[in-house]
Amino acid sequence: xxxxxxxxxxxSFRGLKAIAExxxxxxxxxxxxxxxxxxxxxxxxxxxxxxxxxxxxxxxxFNQKRIQALxxxxxxxxxxxxxxxxxxxxxxxxxxxxxxxGALQREASVPGAKRLSLQILEKLGxxxxxxxxxxxxxxxxxxxxxxxxxxxxxxxxxxxxxVMAGLRPKECDLLVEVFRDINRYEGLTxxxxxxxxxxxxxLARRIxxxxxxxxxxxxxxxxxxxxxxxxxxYLGEETEI
Amino acid sequence: MSRRAAxxxxxxxxxxxxxxxxxxxxxxxxTLILYFAYSGQAWxxxxxxxxxxxxxxxxxxxxxxxxxxxxxxxxxxxxxAGLWVAILLCVLLGVVIGFLAFRFGISGVYFALLxxxxxxxxxxxxxxxxWIGGPGGMFLRVAQxxxxxxxxxxxxxxxxxxxxxxLTAGAFALCFFLLKSRPxxxxxxxxxxxxxxxxxxxxxxxxxxxxxxxSAAMTSVSGVFFAFYYNNLFPEQIFHISRSIEIILGPVxxxxxxxxxxxxxxxxxxxxxxxxxxxxxxxxWEIPGIKQVFYGLVLLLVIMFLPHGIWPPLARxxxxxxx
Numbered sequence: 001x002x003x004x005x006x007x008x009x010x011x012s013f014r015g016l017k018a019i020a021e022x023x024x025x026x027x028x029x030x031x032x033x034x035x036x037x038x039x040x041x042x043x044x045x046x047x048x049x050x051x052x053x054x055x056x057x058x059x060x061x062f063n064q065k066r067i068q069a070l071x072x073x074x075x076x077x078x079x080x081x082x083x084x085x086x087x088x089x090x091x092x093x094x095x096x097x098x099x100x101x102g103a104l105q106r107e108a109s110v111p112g113a114k115r116l117s118l119q120i121l122e123k124l125g126x127x128x129x130x131x132x133x134x135x136x137x138x139x140x141x142x143x144x145x146x147x148x149x150x151x152x153x154x155x156x157x158x159x160x161x162x163v164m165a166g167l168r169p170k171e172c173d174l175l176v177e178v179f180r181d182i183n184r185y186e187g188l189t190x191x192x193x194x195x196x197x198x199x200x201x202x203l204a205r206r207i208x209x210x211x212x213x214x215x216x217x218x219x220x221x222x223x224x225x226x227x228x229x230x231x232x233x234y235l236g237e238e239t240e241i
Numbered sequence: 242m243s244r245r246a247a248x249x250x251x252x253x254x255x256x257x258x259x260x261x262x263x264x265x266x267x268x269x270x271x272t273l274i275l276y277f278a279y280s281g282q283a284w285x286x287x288x289x290x291x292x293x294x295x296x297x298x299x300x301x302x303x304x305x306x307x308x309x310x311x312x313x314x315x316x317x318x319x320x321x322a323g324l325w326v327a328i329l330l331c332v333l334l335g336v337v338i339g340f341l342a343f344r345f346g347i348s349g350v351y352f353a354l355l356x357x358x359x360x361x362x363x364x365x366x367x368x369x370x371x372w373i374g375g376p377g378g379m380f381l382r383v384a385q386x387x388x389x390x391x392x393x394x395x396x397x398x399x400x401x402x403x404x405x406x407x408l409t410a411g412a413f414a415l416c417f418f419l420l421k422s423r424p425x426x427x428x429x430x431x432x433x434x435x436x437x438x439x440x441x442x443x444x445x446x447x448x449x450x451x452x453x454x455x456s457a458a459m460t461s462v463s464g465v466f467f468a469f470y471y472n473n474l475f476p477e478q479i480f481h482i483s484r485s486i487e488i489i490l491g492p493v494x495x496x497x498x499x500x501x502x503x504x505x506x507x508x509x510x511x512x513x514x515x516x517x518x519x520x521x522x523x524x525x526w527e528i529p530g531i532k533q534v535f536y537g538l539v540l541l542l543v544i545m546f547l548p549h550g551i552w553p554p555l556a557r558x559x560x561x562x563x564x
Contacts, residue, residue, distance in 0.1 A: 089437070110422055
């Protein structure tokens with residue numbers, strides 16, 4: 001069963017076609033990677049799923065409901081959590097308070113939200129920094145905080161926008177492990193935009209390749225990375241995975 | 242007991258006991274400090290917590306003052322009933338302003354301009370509103386000053402001092418509670434990054450409206466107090482933008498978004514202003530505007546060297562949480 005389905009989604013900005021007739025599915029419990037060169041429209045697709053802007057045409061079905069007309073907060077309430085490619089921490093709040101804001105989405109009380117937040121910070125290795133202001137975090141930590149906040153809203157689908165960028169290989173592997181665990185044990189479905197192929201190959205069971213706003217390839221990771229069209233526009237002929 | 246609770250108890254006890262030691266002048270000065278501490282706390286809910294800059298809070302002071310004042314003046318209805326009318330009117334006004342701004346995406350300085358505009362056209366409107374006396378003002382009867390008439394809120398200065406103390410303490414407690422609960426978390430999230438707040442499921446429109454409503458309601462009460470304390474109201478004065486600025490200065494100097502900032506700021510500014518007046522008088526300088534020059538200079542220095550206000554660095558020094 002598909003948790004998320006995109007049906008013929010198009011979006012133009014001032015006459016410039018950003019996304020053209022894009023369709024793909026994210027199965028319940030699956031991990032799907034969305035890759036493609038810069039400017040391919042990956043973040044635009046995320047923003048449409050998350051309710052930042054509505055598609056010009058097409059349908060977005062989440063959990064058997066149309067969500068393309070919802071506001072971002074309603075999309076979150078429906079069960080989709082997201083991170084931002086350009087991180088947006090609540091800089092003046094502590095790391096813990098950042099996560100509590102997200103946890104209050106499903107938790108009725110602040111103490112309950114705090115308990116959940118501490119668990120999530122523990123999982124992401126940020127527990128020791130919980131009382132620091134978010135503004136004092138390094139970029140890799142800020143990326144982790146984005147993930148923690150999104151997870152705190154207890155989503156059924158998590159949208160990850162380049163959370164591995166700028167991480168060292170070891171940090172990247174740790175985060176991959178975290179997502180694998182959450183996917184396996186909590187059944188969280190994940191859609192990720194990622195340039196770090198190491199992470200994509202380790203996580204995604206299906207990959208959708210976007211170029212100039214269109215899907216040019218899709219399928220299992222091993223198959224997609226050998227696709228001549230993908231090699232030509234994105235990975236390059238010499239790529240070793 | 243935490244250090245903060247200890248400091249707070251000490252403050253409350255000394256303020257309660259103050260009238261036993263202080264003379265009439267000191268009491269009136271303390272009342273003024275508490276008045277600004279309270280109004281600053283109310284403004285702080287909107288700007289300090291939710292990040293929505295209002296430069297027109299004189300609107301709520303004025304409408305609150307005139308609503309309760311006019312009911313008393315025309316019908317003899319005391320402030321305990323008038324209070325609710327004042328709160329209701331101000332919340333309505335706040336909701337209208339908030340709706341116009343937040344529904345149509347007006348934010349930042351443009352939102353601030355909108356708040357000024359509302360205060361200004363209300364001022365002009367009241368100047369042509371004969372029922373409340375127009376530009377000639379409205380004067381409440383001052384029957385007697387000796388006995389405490391709590392029903393009509395008439396009495397000696399001491400009564401107003403304790404009333405203002407109770408209001409300030411109540412506002413502090415309310416803000417403390419709000420910050421610790423869902424509204425506080427959501428407001429601060431909106432203040433820090435509205436887009437991220439929305440992505441975490443916060444209906445930013447609704448929560449910003451709540452901030453405006455709470456702030457307007459609190460400010461209207463200071464207006465009611467103003468009417469019954471000063472007993473005379475003029476649109477030109479009460480709605481004037483300098484009144485809005487006065488309200489803002491306390492929290493700005495004390496620390497925007499903090500709980501102690503508005504109180505500390507109000508005390509520092511009022512005592513400073515009074516001190517400069519005394520000093521200038523003692524020195525016998527008769528230069529027009531000299532007081533304002535010194536006052537402005539001090540504000541400038543504080544903002545240059547303590548851009549987050551006096552409270553945050555002071556709290557660190559005292560080993561307290563920065564709020």
